[in-house]
Every structure is written in C-alpha cells, then in structure tokens.
Amino acid sequence: MVVTRTGSAGPRRGDDTTDRRRRIPRTDALLREARLAEAADRLGPATVKAAVRQAQEQARQGFIAPEDVADTAVALLPRTTGGLRSVINATGVVLHTNLGRASLSTAARRAVQEAAGPTDVELDLRTGVRARRGRTALAALRDRVPSAAAAHVVNNGAAALVLVATALAAGKDIVISRGEMVEIGDGFRLPDLLVSTGARLREVGTTNRTTVADYAAAIGPETGFVLKVHPSNFRITGFTRAADAGELTGLGVPVVVDIGSGLLGPHPLLPDEPDAETQLRAGASLVTASGDKLLGGPQCGLLLGEEELMRAVSRHPLARALRVDKLTLAALEATLTGPETPTAAALAAEPAVLLARAERLAAALGADGIDVRAVECAATVGGGGAPGVTLPSAALALPERYAAALRTGPVPVVGRLEAGRCLLDLRAVPPEDDERLAEAVRSVPDPAAGR
Structure with missing residues (x-):
C-alpha cells in the first residue's frame, strides 16, 4: 500500500509501486510507436487502444515491467480485424457453448x-x-x-x-x-x-x-x-x-x-x-x-x-x-x-494418452520453475449433449492466479477452477496445440520473481 502524509508533496521517495506506475508509458505516446501506429491503420484505433490499456493494467499490477508495455500491447493485438479471438479450450467441456461449440476440421x-x-x-x-x-x-x-x-x-x-x-x-x-x-x-x-x-x-x-x-x-x-x-x-x-x-x-x-x-x-x-x-x-x-x-x-x-x-x-x-x-x-x-472432426477426436481420446501428454507438459514446465503437476480429472460432452456422462481425462494443475492471466494473454487459454487450482484439461485440446499451451503458461509473469 502507498502511504502519504497530510500536506506532504506526495508518496514517499523510493516507493517501488509508485515508481513503477510513473514509468508506465502514456497512451498517446504508445499510439505513436511505429508498430502500434501501423496496427491502428490495419485494425482500427479502438482495437489498438484496448490492447494498450490492457498492457498498461498488467504493468500497474506488476505482471510486466513498464518498459514491456509496448511489446505486450503488440502481442495482445488480434491477427485480424474481426472482434473474435481464437482461444485454446482447456475447460474439459468438449462442446463449450460460450466458446462456439464444435471446432471445425x-x-x-x-x-x-x-x-x-x-x-x-x-x-x-x-x-x-x-x-x-x-x-x-x-x-x-x-x-x-x-x-x-x-x-x-x-x-x-x-x-x-x-x-x-x-x-x-x-x-x-x-x-x-x-x-x-x-x-x-x-x-x-x-x-x-x-x-x-x-x-x-x-x-x-x-x-x-x-x-x-x-x-x-x-x-x-x-x-x-x-x-x-x-x-x-x-x-x-x-x-x-x-x-x-x-x-x-x-x-x-x-x-x-x-x-x-x-x-x-x-x-x-x-x-x-x-x-x-x-x-x-x-x-x-x-x-x-x-x-x-x-x-x-x-x-x-x-x-x-x-x-x-x-x-x-x-x-x-x-x-x-x-x-x-x-x-x-x-x-x-x-x-x-x-x-475425423476435432469433436470426434476429443470424444475418442484415450485417458492414458491424455495423462501421458499432461505428464510430459508438466515435466517441461516444471523444469522452467513453474508450479505445475499432471492430474487425472473428468471432462464432459457439453453443448446440451449426453447429460450426466463424464469422460476420464487429464489436466495440468496450476496455481489459481493462472486462470485470469491465461484468459487475457496473447494466446487466450480458458481452463477451469477446481479445489483452488487452475486446471487445464487436455480432453478438448488437440495434441498439436500442446506447445502453444505450454508457451502460454510460460508467458504468465511470476510476481514472486519480480517479472
């Protein structure tokens, strides 16, 4: 918390939080940055401003350094002018209505x-x-x-x-x-x-x-x-x-x-x-x-x-x-x-194969110092299909704080919260997306490490 004294000139000198916030680039300055200016011409000013504000907020919360705001804003920009963003469905719901149900082959x-x-x-x-x-x-x-x-x-x-x-x-x-x-x-x-x-x-x-x-x-x-x-x-x-x-x-x-x-x-x-x-x-x-x-x-x-x-x-x-x-x-x-469609592949995925994928990813991410483990779990069909049917699955279990950070990252990943952990269920994640998923996890800043 920042402490001020009545009548003082402002926050104490040496306050790291205040200093960091003062170093966050202004919106108008960022919009003049070449990469973001070009993106504004391509995607529209409103889209770029939204990405800039999101990056600035991450800097205010200490997830990124102030000098990384421009790079983060660029990374957050959508690839097209459409408002929809491609996400990785790690919810464990094969046909998730809020994520558009079936993925096309x-x-x-x-x-x-x-x-x-x-x-x-x-x-x-x-x-x-x-x-x-x-x-x-x-x-x-x-x-x-x-x-x-x-x-x-x-x-x-x-x-x-x-x-x-x-x-x-x-x-x-x-x-x-x-x-x-x-x-x-x-x-x-x-x-x-x-x-x-x-x-x-x-x-x-x-x-x-x-x-x-x-x-x-x-x-x-x-x-x-x-x-x-x-x-x-x-x-x-x-x-x-x-x-x-x-x-x-x-x-x-x-x-x-x-x-x-x-x-x-x-x-x-x-x-x-x-x-x-x-x-x-x-x-x-x-x-x-x-x-x-x-x-x-x-x-x-x-x-x-x-x-x-x-x-x-x-x-x-x-x-x-x-x-x-x-x-x-x-x-x-x-x-x-x-x-075979992605839906059919997700339904037919073998639990043992899913667990092996989770263990491989957990080992790789753990070697990078990330608090993660592979766990067995249960997935569902979703989309109003097969009520009560559960599908044995496997997931990456991460600290709860990862849930929001992954949803708002450059490659949005949507998982689920369970027993105080963020679970990234692999049932609906195609194997070819494993590395994208791992990179998204690695990109989440670790406040304890000061980054």
Missing part, C-alpha cells in the same frame, strides 16, 4: 476459405441454369443418414423447430409431453419458441411419466404433429416412463423428434444419446438437430425425414429467412465427407 476450414469467393452455390455449371441451393451438402447429409428420404438445412437447431412448427402446425396443436417442455441455456424456453409460431401446445402426461395413451387421447382434427424432445441438458431418473418414436407412429399424425445434439448414427461412447438414423428407422416422420454439436460441424439446423413433409417445410416462405449461407454449406459438406 481442417477440411471444413479449407472448404470455407475456398467458398469465400464466387461459387456455384445456386448454379449448375454444366447447363448454366439455376440449381438447388446446397444440393451437394444435402446429398452428403442423406448419405450419412440412409433412412432419410429428404434433408434440409437452416441456420440453427431452434430455427429447424420453428420452421417445422410454422409449416406443419400454425393454428394447430402440437402434442408434447410435460416432461419435455425444456429450458436450455440463457433462459431459452422451448414452449415460448413453439407458441411464437402460432401453434398451440397440448401438454400430455406428467413430468416423470407419459404413455402412448396420453398422446392418443390428445390427438384430434386440430393436431399438427406429435413432438418428442430430447431433454439434452438434464435427466429425470427413478419412477419414469416415456413413449419413444416407434410407439407413436400409429397415431395418424406426423411424429417429429428433436434429438438436439446432432448425432447422425449410434455412438459407442454415448449409448443413451438419440441419433437421427435410429429415430427415423423407428418411424419418426422428421428429425431435427444441431450441426455444431456432436456432428462437429458449423452452426446450423438439420432436418431429415419424409420427402412429402420436407417439401412442405422447405417451400414455406419462412424457409428463405432461415436459410444458411454458402460458407456454412461448404463447412457442413466437408464435415460430412471429410476426415
């Missing part, structure tokens, strides 16, 4: 770059006439889900449900179990979404038990369809009963199943997670899902199922407002036809 990223210029998104190059938008991506989607006679893509999972409800049930009833009237992240409630389309909700059964007879008793001339929703972010256990899609197919109305997570086929590690192929084979008329969850692709909403219903949905006027752009189509097709 290398093939998908290349496809996006290729599609950034003029493309044949709605043109048949052989005939020179207009063609169906996204036709190759839709064909790839049907190839992955053989039981789907038709497919359609919109801009997210909620949009898929909105389009189906509007096209098939506006002014009609949607029959749904009380136990599936869910709320997902950020206060988003499914009933509110469905009612906004002009449909009426007909709730049946109870929170924990809904039978086929409950659905049958509610169906009448005003029924648009029966809706089954996977309660993806919670589980009801104990005295429960839920009718599956196969049991509802004989009720005389379409059965729409929202599987949420985007799993196209059964997954050995997630046996309780519903998938599109199984639901359609069981008799579902339409299946809706998200593309940026377990599928591991870009944000989009997938619709799969019967051709006649899909025609009614895809030709509804609202479909135009919810359509995806060419970049999403390119990324989706590359995800469907390309090599």
Whole structure:
C-alpha cells in the first residue's frame, strides 16, 4: 500500500509501486510507436487502444515491467480485424457453448476459405441454369443418414423447430409431453419458441411419466404433429416412463423428434444419446438437430425425414429467412465427407494418452520453475449433449492466479477452477496445440520473481 502524509508533496521517495506506475508509458505516446501506429491503420484505433490499456493494467499490477508495455500491447493485438479471438479450450467441456461449440476440421476450414469467393452455390455449371441451393451438402447429409428420404438445412437447431412448427402446425396443436417442455441455456424456453409460431401446445402426461395413451387421447382434427424432445441438458431418473418414436407412429399424425445434439448414427461412447438414423428407422416422420454439436460441424439446423413433409417445410416462405449461407454449406459438406472432426477426436481420446501428454507438459514446465503437476480429472460432452456422462481425462494443475492471466494473454487459454487450482484439461485440446499451451503458461509473469 502507498502511504502519504497530510500536506506532504506526495508518496514517499523510493516507493517501488509508485515508481513503477510513473514509468508506465502514456497512451498517446504508445499510439505513436511505429508498430502500434501501423496496427491502428490495419485494425482500427479502438482495437489498438484496448490492447494498450490492457498492457498498461498488467504493468500497474506488476505482471510486466513498464518498459514491456509496448511489446505486450503488440502481442495482445488480434491477427485480424474481426472482434473474435481464437482461444485454446482447456475447460474439459468438449462442446463449450460460450466458446462456439464444435471446432471445425481442417477440411471444413479449407472448404470455407475456398467458398469465400464466387461459387456455384445456386448454379449448375454444366447447363448454366439455376440449381438447388446446397444440393451437394444435402446429398452428403442423406448419405450419412440412409433412412432419410429428404434433408434440409437452416441456420440453427431452434430455427429447424420453428420452421417445422410454422409449416406443419400454425393454428394447430402440437402434442408434447410435460416432461419435455425444456429450458436450455440463457433462459431459452422451448414452449415460448413453439407458441411464437402460432401453434398451440397440448401438454400430455406428467413430468416423470407419459404413455402412448396420453398422446392418443390428445390427438384430434386440430393436431399438427406429435413432438418428442430430447431433454439434452438434464435427466429425470427413478419412477419414469416415456413413449419413444416407434410407439407413436400409429397415431395418424406426423411424429417429429428433436434429438438436439446432432448425432447422425449410434455412438459407442454415448449409448443413451438419440441419433437421427435410429429415430427415423423407428418411424419418426422428421428429425431435427444441431450441426455444431456432436456432428462437429458449423452452426446450423438439420432436418431429415419424409420427402412429402420436407417439401412442405422447405417451400414455406419462412424457409428463405432461415436459410444458411454458402460458407456454412461448404463447412457442413466437408464435415460430412471429410476426415475425423476435432469433436470426434476429443470424444475418442484415450485417458492414458491424455495423462501421458499432461505428464510430459508438466515435466517441461516444471523444469522452467513453474508450479505445475499432471492430474487425472473428468471432462464432459457439453453443448446440451449426453447429460450426466463424464469422460476420464487429464489436466495440468496450476496455481489459481493462472486462470485470469491465461484468459487475457496473447494466446487466450480458458481452463477451469477446481479445489483452488487452475486446471487445464487436455480432453478438448488437440495434441498439436500442446506447445502453444505450454508457451502460454510460460508467458504468465511470476510476481514472486519480480517479472
């Protein structure tokens, strides 16, 4: 703490904290520095000023020396004019909603770059006439889900449900179990979404038990369809009963199943997670899902199922407002036809391999004098998928102060706090990012060492 005397000229001489703060370069002086001035022309003055202020704050707190403010500000600048920053996901949540859920594969990223210029998104190059938008991506989607006679893509999972409800049930009833009237992240409630389309909700059964007879008793001339929703972010256990899609197919109305997570086929590690192929084979008329969850692709909403219903949905006027752009189509097709996605790799990572990586990194960082150790831990799927499922994992355990410093460093690393330590879980960190992760840890100043 800086101590001053009443009437004195200011802080005591020799006060290291005050001296350090006085030596921090002024903002206007830093903005005239050649590298930062050039960056201001490239990225905009506001972006550079934000980096300068962040570096100055690090100097005030003693994390860096005043003479390092300019270098730190340059390091904090984003590589592009976009406001989003690339981060390393060390949270242990494979599909972290706040971090954009699925990471695109290398093939998908290349496809996006290729599609950034003029493309044949709605043109048949052989005939020179207009063609169906996204036709190759839709064909790839049907190839992955053989039981789907038709497919359609919109801009997210909620949009898929909105389009189906509007096209098939506006002014009609949607029959749904009380136990599936869910709320997902950020206060988003499914009933509110469905009612906004002009449909009426007909709730049946109870929170924990809904039978086929409950659905049958509610169906009448005003029924648009029966809706089954996977309660993806919670589980009801104990005295429960839920009718599956196969049991509802004989009720005389379409059965729409929202599987949420985007799993196209059964997954050995997630046996309780519903998938599109199984639901359609069981008799579902339409299946809706998200593309940026377990599928591991870009944000989009997938619709799969019967051709006649899909025609009614895809030709509804609202479909135009919810359509995806060419970049999403390119990324989706590359995800469907390309090599293993980062999501699939993260789910399949062997715990022993993760622990070996953590031990190797801990040994290297420990040799640099950093207080770190490798620990076993548990990761989760995230993104509203596989509630209650934990994945054995391994992490670097660091002092708690590393959490904030790593989030705000030149290469942002987002971990989690657990038992007073900052854990950097490797489950969702690709092996090729291990050295970047290590360098980010090394870059965190050590106040005890005076740097």
